[in-house]
Amino acid sequence: xxxxxxxxxxxxxxALGGGLVLLALAAGAGGAAAGALAVAGIAGLSWGVLSxxxxxxxxxxxxxxxxxxxxxxxxxLVGTGLAVATGVAVGPLVAASVFIAxxxxxxxxxxxxxxxxxxxxxxxxxxxxxxxxxxxxxxxSLVGLVAGALLVAGLATPALAATEAxxxxxxxxxxxxxxxxxxxxxxxxxxxxxx
Amino acid sequence: xxxxxxRIVATVFGAVxxxxxxxxxxxxxxxxxIATEGGLLLGIFEVNPLHNIAHLLIGAALLIAGSANVxxxxxxxxxxxxxxxxxGIVGFFLAGTAANVLALNTADHFLHLASAIVxxxxxxxxERSARVATAEGAxx
Numbered sequence: 479x480x481x482x483x484x485x486x487x488x489x490x491x492x493a494l495g496g497g498l499v500l501l502a503l504a505a506g507a508g509g510a511a512a513g514a515l516a517v518a519g520i521a522g523l524s525w526g527v528l529s530x531x532x533x534x535x536x537x538x539x540x541x542x543x544x545x546x547x548x549x550x551x552x553x554x555l556v557g558t559g560l561a562v563a564t565g566v567a568v569g570p571l572v573a574a575s576v577f578i579a580x581x582x583x584x585x586x587x588x589x590x591x592x593x594x595x596x597x598x599x600x601x602x603x604x605x606x607x608x609x610x611x612x613x614x615x616x617x618x619s620l621v622g623l624v625a626g627a628l629l630v631a632g633l634a635t636p637a638l639a640a641t642e643a644x645x646x647x648x649x650x651x652x653x654x655x656x657x658x659x660x661x662x663x664x665x666x667x668x669x670x671x672x673x
Numbered sequence: 674x675x676x677x678x679x680r681i682v683a684t685v686f687g688a689v690x691x692x693x694x695x696x697x698x699x700x701x702x703x704x705x706x707i708a709t710e711g712g713l714l715l716g717i718f719e720v721n722p723l724h725n726i727a728h729l730l731i732g733a734a735l736l737i738a739g740s741a742n743v744x745x746x747x748x749x750x751x752x753x754x755x756x757x758x759x760x761g762i763v764g765f766f767l768a769g770t771a772a773n774v775l776a777l778n779t780a781d782h783f784l785h786l787a788s789a790i791v792x793x794x795x796x797x798x799x800e801r802s803a804r805v806a807t808a809e810g811a812x813x
Contacts, residue, residue: 627790
């Protein structure tokens with residue numbers, strides 16, 4: 479039970495990270511892609527917060543359907559070359575897809591567990607699905623929350639920096655001011671290159 | 674306090690933010706109050722005096738709430754976490770512009786985003802019955 483407790487909040491945190499990156503992508507995208515990305519981003523953020531509040535993955539079947547559709551859409555955008563045409567950066571889209579894939583995997587697990595629990599067996603344990611524990615309950619889950627936050631921030635920050643909004647936010651011409659002291663690799667999303 | 678995730682997080686984050694706020698003044702000696710390019714704290718995090726004061730105020734709010742009770746810690750964690758998440762989103766549209774009054778760089782955004790997720794996560798996800806329990810305890 480240690481691993482599930484530690485990683486209990488990770489799907490919700492992953493939804494927050496995915497929602498943020500999708501929103502940043504929407505800000506730099508054009509046409510219908512912008513609207514679709516914005517809706518998906520808001521949905522991810524909302525699902526993450528509401529699931530944290532509920533202490534479980536809410537509406538798992540709907541979340542599974544939406545996250546699968548977003549993954550398919552992201553794959554289609556990249557595969558058909560529409561991502562470039564609509565101004566959607568591929569790197570951040572892949573990062574967002576990783577976040578969404580975590581949500582999809584978790585909700586698929588929950589849906590599968592529910593369908594199994596719904597089967598009429600004489601000795602089934604219905605308490606498994608009837609959990610009402612808070613999302614963060616005990617020190618181990620708190621440690622898991624901090625670790626998950628660092629993981630999400632570690633992937634989301636460079637992804638956000640690589641979006642059009644992020645690239646516009648730190649003009650390359652400004653690097654090196656203040657005698658070069660204000661330049662950090664992190665200004666490039668930690669990609670290690672220097673100017 | 675030991676058994677309350679909200680009070681633990683509020684106290685620890687409050688102490689760290691107060692410390693960061695105080696240390697920030699050591700690297701922002703010649704920096705304007707709202708300069709868009711500030712000094713580097715620990716060689717990474719870009720700060721200006723306004724940013725330092727914001728850290729001090731947020732740290733103080735978290736510390737006070739953490740030492741008060743669970744409901745206060747939960748409320749302040751949620752509010753600060755939500756505000757930081759918003760700052761994380763808005764920050765990418767402000768950095769490098771004249772509107773960047775807090776002097777933020779990407780390392781700052783990483784810290785803000787990680788802080789936001791932890792504070793919002795514990796505020797929303799832990800001790801759901803804190804308000805109810807406090808209200809019941811206060812009633813005669």
